[in-house]
Amino acid sequence: MSHCHAKLVVTMTALYLHIPFCRTKCHYCSFSSRAGCSELYTPYIHALKKELTQVAGMGPHPPLQSLFIGGGTPSILPCSLLTGIVDHCREQFAMMPDIEISVETNPGTVDERYLQALYRAGVNRLSLGVQSFADPELKILGRSHTAEEAAGAFQAARNAGFTNVNLDLMCGLPGQTPLSWKKSLDLALSLQPEHLSVYQLSIEPGTQFADLLKNKKMELPEEEDILLMDRQTQRGCLAAGMQHYEISNYCLAGYECRHNVNYWLNEDYLACGVAAVSFRKGVREKRITDAREYIRRMDAGISVVEERECLSAEASFRETMIMGLRLIRGVCRETLVQRYGRDPVQYYGPVLDKLVHLGLVELTDTHLRLTGTGRPLANQVMAELV
Ligand code: SF4
Structure with missing residues (x-):
C-alpha cells in the first residue's frame, strides 16, 4: 500500500x-x-x-x-x-x-x-x-x-x-x-x-x-x-x-x-455486503454482486472483494472536486489545499476559467460551486473536470 x-x-x-x-x-x-x-x-x-x-x-x-x-x-x-x-x-x-x-x-x-x-x-x-x-x-x-x-x-x-x-x-x-x-x-x-x-x-x-x-x-x-x-x-x-x-x-x-x-466530501467509509463499495486510505474495494456467491465465500473464508483500486492522490483530488460540486455550498478550496496540496483554481486553470466565464461555476471567497444555471448541467460540467 x-x-x-x-x-x-x-x-x-x-x-x-x-x-x-x-x-x-x-x-x-x-x-x-x-x-x-x-x-x-x-x-x-x-x-x-x-x-x-x-x-x-x-x-x-x-x-x-x-x-x-x-x-x-x-x-x-x-x-x-x-x-x-x-x-x-x-x-x-x-x-x-x-x-x-x-x-x-x-x-x-x-x-x-x-x-x-x-x-x-x-x-x-x-x-x-x-x-x-x-x-x-x-x-x-x-x-x-x-x-x-x-x-x-x-x-x-x-x-x-x-x-x-x-x-x-x-x-x-x-x-x-x-x-x-x-x-x-x-x-x-x-x-x-x-x-x-x-x-x-x-x-x-x-x-x-x-x-x-x-x-x-x-x-x-x-x-x-x-x-x-x-x-x-x-x-x-x-x-x-x-x-x-x-x-x-x-x-x-x-x-x-x-x-x-x-x-x-469523498471521505473514507467502510462497507460490507453484496455490491458494497468501501473507500479507505485511498483504496476503493468493490464486493461481488451475487448473494449466493457472497454467502459461499464468507462460509469458505474467501475474500468477497472483486475489484480493488488504489487511487493516486491526484485522482482522489479530482474525485473530491467532482463529488463536492454536488453540494450546493460547493467545494472548499482551503480544504482541498490542506488535503492534497493542490488549489483547484490553479490546477484546472483555463478549463475552470471557461466554466466560470460561461456562468456555470462560480468562485466565492472560500468555495467553488455550481451556479443555478450550472446545476441542471452538472453532468456536463463535471465531465470537464473529471
Ligand atoms: S427494485 Fe428494490 S432497490 Fe430497486 S428501486 Fe425497487 S425497491 Fe429500490
Missing part, C-alpha cells in the same frame, strides 16, 4: 451495509437487488455479520458517526434479522453517542410494530422510498405499494417515534407532467418530513425501462417540463422551510444526511 496516498487519511466514521433483496424488481432499477430469494435472508445476514466482524478486526477504527443500511429493501427482512445487524455492529464497532443510524424502507414492507422495533434498536433515521404519490406513476415504475400505503408508512414512522424521516421522490417519469409532479411534491411536503430526496429518473442499461425506451414504447417528459419540475421542487421546498443542500437533496436545518455528506 506504500503507493497509496496514506498521508491523506482522514477520520473515517461511516459504515454502509447492503441488503440485496426486494419484494419485486422495479422497472427502472439497476441497483444490486433481487426479488424473491427469501431463503437467502438468514444465511445472508449470517455472512454479513461475519464480514462485519472481519472488517472491525482490521481496525482500530474511530468511533462510527454514521451507519447506513441500504439496498435493495432492508425492511423486507424479518425485523429481528435487521435489528440483529444493528446489535452486531454495536458489539463490533465503537459508536459516537450521537451516531446517525439510517435504514432504507419501502412502504408496504413496514408497519408501526416493525418500525417501533427498529427505533428501539437505535435506528434514528428512516428513509422511505415513496417515489410518487400518483398511483398510475407507481404502477409504471413497477413499485409494489400505493400512494396511500406511503402516507400510512410515514404516519407509522412518526407514531413509532422517528423524528428524522426522509422521503425519496422521483421526477422526470414516463407520463409525469408538471401538474402531477406538483401534486406529488405538495403531498410529500404536507407530511412535513425532515428530509426530501428528489432523483431524476435516469434510464440504466439492462432495465425494463431501457428496453421500453429503445422499442419506443415509453415516452419521457420534455426537457422543458423537467426543468419546470425542478423549479417547482426548489420553490416548494424553500417555501416549506427546507434548504437545498445537494443537487437532489433538501432538508430542514440540521437534518442533512450525515452518511451521504461524508460520501460527497
